[in-house]
Amino acid sequence: MAKIIFGMNQSLDGYVDVDHQAFAPDATLFRHFIEQARGLTGSVYGRRLYEVMRYWDEDHIEWTQEEREFAMAWRKQQKWVVSRSLKSVGPNATLVEDDIGAVIRRLKDQLAGEIEVGGPNLAHSLTELGLIDEYLIYLHPIVLGHGKPFFAGPRPPLRLVANELIGEAVIRLTYVPA
Numbered sequence: 001m002a003k004i005i006f007g008m009n010q011s012l013d014g015y016v017d018v019d020h021q022a023f024a025p026d027a028t029l030f031r032h033f034i035e036q037a038r039g040l041t042g043s044v045y046g047r048r049l050y051e052v053m054r055y056w057d058e059d060h061i062e063w064t065q066e067e068r069e070f071a072m073a074w075r076k077q078q079k080w081v082v083s084r085s086l087k088s089v090g091p092n093a094t095l096v097e098d099d100i101g102a103v104i105r106r107l108k109d110q111l112a113g114e115i116e117v118g119g120p121n122l123a124h125s126l127t128e129l130g131l132i133d134e135y136l137i138y139l140h141p142i143v144l145g146h147g148k149p150f151f152a153g154p155r156p157p158l159r160l161v162a163n164e165l166i167g168e169a170v171i172r173l174t175y176v177p178a
Helices: 027-039 047-057 065-076 100-110 120-128
Strands: 002-010 042-046 078-082 093-096 113-118 134-139 158-166 170-177
Touching: 002 100, 002 120, 027 065, 027 158, 042 047, 042 100, 042 120, 047 065, 047 078, 047 113, 078 100, 100 120, 113 120
Parallel strands: 002 113, 002 134, 042 078, 042 113, 078 093
Antiparallel strands: 134 170, 158 170
């Protein structure tokens, strides 16, 4: 049975998406993300985050070796994209237009490993359906002051099960539903 995980970078004041440069990973954190991407069974994205992540679909001449490694790991993953407005999706991706709950339940039953959920709104919908098994907060020592919060709705009851310093400044907090 697959485990559904929602994880994102977060500021000290709880925001995830105002300034992507604010969350630029150091070498250790980026290596962590490469290894994490390699180990995932797949990813579920909402339209907006999927369109941002499509950046990794094509090579860029200025990329470092690490960026190339991440791109290769991301491209190999199976992706499910939840959208009513997209008409098509890229390589290794399946468009999900209806009943995301049924799709995620089927993925959990049919697959093994970890499936990452991308985006607070999508994670909120899956949280309401009781389908998120783990929440990973990559807490950065910055204050953004505004933006999209990690939890798009009321924070569900959670229990901290692990914490880990990654690199010199980021703490990964791992929570499960309480």
